[in-house]
Amino acid sequence: MENDDIKNMEQSILEAAEKLFLDKGFSMTSTTEIAREAGCNQALVHYYYRTKDKLFEAIFERKFRKFVEPFLNTIQSDLPFEKHLIYLIESHFDLIKENPKVPFLLFNELWINPSRLEPLRMKLALEHQAYFEKLDKELQKEIKKGNYRNISIIDLMMTIFSLNVTLFLAGQILQEMTKMDEDTYNAFLLHRKKENVLIVLNSLQA
Amino acid sequence: MENDDIKNMEQSILEAAEKLFLDKGFSMTSTTEIAREAGCNQALVHYYYRTKDKLFEAIFERKFRKFVEPFLNTIQSDLPFEKHLIYLIESHFDLIKENPKVPFLLFNELWINPSRLEPLRMKLALEHQAYFEKLDKELQKEIKKGNYRNISIIDLMMTIFSLNVTLFLAGQILQEMTKMDEDTYNAFLLHRKKENVLIVLNSLQA
DNA sequence: CGTTCTATTAATAGATCTATTAAATTGATT
DNA sequence: AATCAATTTAATAGATCTATTAATAGAACG
Numbered sequence: 001m002e003n004d005d006i007k008n009m010e011q012s013i014l015e016a017a018e019k020l021f022l023d024k025g026f027s028m029t030s031t032t033e034i035a036r037e038a039g040c041n042q043a044l045v046h047y048y049y050r051t052k053d054k055l056f057e058a059i060f061e062r063k064f065r066k067f068v069e070p071f072l073n074t075i076q077s078d079l080p081f082e083k084h085l086i087y088l089i090e091s092h093f094d095l096i097k098e099n100p101k102v103p104f105l106l107f108n109e110l111w112i113n114p115s116r117l118e119p120l121r122m123k124l125a126l127e128h129q130a131y132f133e134k135l136d137k138e139l140q141k142e143i144k145k146g147n148y149r150n151i152s153i154i155d156l157m158m159t160i161f162s163l164n165v166t167l168f169l170a171g172q173i174l175q176e177m178t179k180m181d182e183d184t185y186n187a188f189l190l191h192r193k194k195e196n197v198l199i200v201l202n203s204l205q206a
Numbered sequence: 207m208e209n210d211d212i213k214n215m216e217q218s219i220l221e222a223a224e225k226l227f228l229d230k231g232f233s234m235t236s237t238t239e240i241a242r243e244a245g246c247n248q249a250l251v252h253y254y255y256r257t258k259d260k261l262f263e264a265i266f267e268r269k270f271r272k273f274v275e276p277f278l279n280t281i282q283s284d285l286p287f288e289k290h291l292i293y294l295i296e297s298h299f300d301l302i303k304e305n306p307k308v309p310f311l312l313f314n315e316l317w318i319n320p321s322r323l324e325p326l327r328m329k330l331a332l333e334h335q336a337y338f339e340k341l342d343k344e345l346q347k348e349i350k351k352g353n354y355r356n357i358s359i360i361d362l363m364m365t366i367f368s369l370n371v372t373l374f375l376a377g378q379i380l381q382e383m384t385k386m387d388e389d390t391y392n393a394f395l396l397h398r399k400k401e402n403v404l405i406v407l408n409s410l411q412a
Numbered sequence: 413c414g415t416t417c418t419a420t421t422a423a424t425a426g427a428t429c430t431a432t433t434a435a436a437t438t439g440a441t442t
Numbered sequence: 443a444a445t446c447a448a449t450t451t452a453a454t455a456g457a458t459c460t461a462t463t464a465a466t467a468g469a470a471c472g
Contacts, residue, residue, distance in 0.1 A: 009419075024318055027233050030459060041421045046461060104317050107375055111310050112230055114382040121383065155401055162372035163365070169313055169375075170367070176320040177327065195361055202408040215449080236429060247451045252431060 010048045012038040017045075018059050022101040025108045026056050057116075060109065063102050064120060070095055071157065072131055081138045085156075086197055093164050093193050100168045107169070132157075148204040159203055163196040216254045218244040223251075224265050228307040231314045232262050263322075266315065269308050270326060276301055277363065278337055287344045291362075292403055299370050299399050306374045313375070338363075354410040365409055369402040 016037035020029040031052050035042040049055035070092040079087070096103060109116055136153040143150055167189070175185050222243035226235040237258050241248040255261035276298040285293070302309060315322055342359040349356055373395070381391050 025233075025314075027231075028318060031461085032459070040419095042460090043422085043462080044420060047420080050461090052460070104313070107310070107379075108231075108314055108317070110379045111314070111375075112234060114379055117379075117383055155398075158373070158376075158398070159369070159401075159405060161376070162368050166368035166372050167364070169317075170364075173313075173316045173320055173323075177323055192361075192364070195365075199365060199405065199409040202411055203405040205408055205411070237431085238429070248430090249432080249452085250450060253449080256431090258430070 009038065009040050009044060013040065013045055013048055014055070014058065017055050021056060021059060022105050025105065026052075027112075031055075056109075060105075060116060061120060063099070064106060064117075065124075066095065066099065067102050067106060068124065068128070072127060081142050082201070084135070084138070085200065089160050089164070089197050089200055090193065092160060093196065096164055096168050097189065100172060103165050103169050104172070149206040151204060156200070156204075160196075160200055163199060167192050167196070215244065215246050215250060219246065219251055219254055220261070220264065223261050227262060227265060228311050231311065232258075233318075237261075262315075266311075266322060267326060269305070270312060270323075271330075272301070272305065273308055273312060274330065274334070278333060287348050288407070290341070290344070291406065295366050295370070295403050295406055296399065298366060299402065302370055302374050303395065306378060309371050309375050310378070355412040357410060362406070362410075366402075366406055369405060373398050373402070 013034060017029070017034045020034055020037060023029075031045045032042045034055075035045050038045070045052075045055065049058065070088060132153060139148070139151070139153055139156065142148050171185070171189065174180070180188070219240060223235070223240045226240055226243060229235075237251045238248045240261075241251050244251075251258075251261065255264065276294060338359060345354070345357070345359055345362065348354050377391070377395065380386070386394070
């Protein structure tokens with residue numbers, strides 16, 4: 001917050017808001033706090049973003065897209081299916097690792113206010129459909145070949161999602177709870193990353 | 207809320223609070239709302255529970271214990287390990303299914319305020335230790351026999367926990383999002399329950 | 413130099429929320 | 443019926459939060 005005198009206030013406010021929303025969620029964060037964090041008057045927050053809700057929306061959509069990104073643009077290449085899958089799991093994992101507070105923000109806000117997703121629903125569905133169908137086709141091919149048990153792509157995605165997300169949802173809490181030091185925690189994450197890949201691959205066996 | 211004229215107000219307030227906290231979390235629920243839901247004056251909420259925070263604590267601890275209960279008192283019998291495991295997964299699943307909003311409440315509150323766990327930490331650790339050790343011993347025995355790959359009890363629990371919890375964290379949102387009808391949603395849950403058992407069992411294979 | 417425009421602040425209206433206090437009500441007991 | 447404790451309410455203090463408005467400072471420009 002020192003050398004950004006150049007950066008315009010509009011951007012600083014957005015960044016301050018993002019930080020605070022990620023830490024404490026929408027309702028626990030006040031525009032006064034955001035202004036303090038951004039280093040400006042509280043009225044300025046409203047000057048640029050009109051309402052606290054609009055400010056949140058600006059952040060929410062970006063974060064949501066980022067969160068499901070790996071389920072979109074992964075497969076351009078023609079790696080064998082299993083390699084695709086591993087890549088998908090790991091890139092989803094890495095993405096959350098870099099934004100470990102995002103799952104909290106999304107779950108928290110969507111739980112309280114599911115309509116927040118409404119504007120995104122159709123857009124995302126369309127964007128994902130092609131990718132899902134492609135992945136599903138590959139999966140079904142593998143199943144026909146007898147390499148995997150009969151499983152739907154939805155179930156597969158759900159498993160990946162569950163394992164990766166919960167790790168960080170609970171991990172953040174676990175870390176603060178056990179006062180685990182940084183290195184130990186990172187080792188734990190890395191271990192779970194390998195574990196998650198293994199579990200998903202095993203889950204395809206009969 | 208009709209035939210509980212007999213029930214005392216203290217209890218009604220607790221129940222109203224529980225309902226609202228589960229729906230909207232701590233910070234989004236006001237004591238005024240709780241009073242309205244309970245059918246009494248707002249001051250009465252404070253009369254019985256002094257502060258909103260104390261009222262929350264009374265609910266939080268109960269819910270938290272309930273949430274981790276299956277990881278405690280399951281194993282008295284001497285079923286084979288795999289049967290134990292299946293029973294554990296399924297009873298954890300069923301418990302959350304009956305209290306589908308509890309994971310949200312716990313994650314949400316612990317995220318924002320991890321110190322909430324502090325008073326419970328030691329007690330729970332002690333209570334769980336014996337069970338964990340017993341389960342771990344059984345697991346290690348199976349590993350020595352060559353039935354399972356080398357895996358820690360922590361990893362195993364983490365997997366069970368992830369699969370079961372995320373289903374309901376995301377499921378609640380999914381249900382509201384897709385306007386899935388009750389039957390479809392229940393079928394989906396039942397399917398995932400079987401799936402979760404399968405995934406966990408598979409995850410033990412080499 | 414005065415005007416105009418943008419960014420920013422100070423001040424505040426209006427709503428709401430928690431907690432307290434004092435008064436009213438109820439119901440049991442003498 | 444009078445008394446007393448427990449329950450419940452009305453009223454409100456005091457804090458805080460969102461949003462708006464009016465004032466100000468400084469850059470840009472003719």
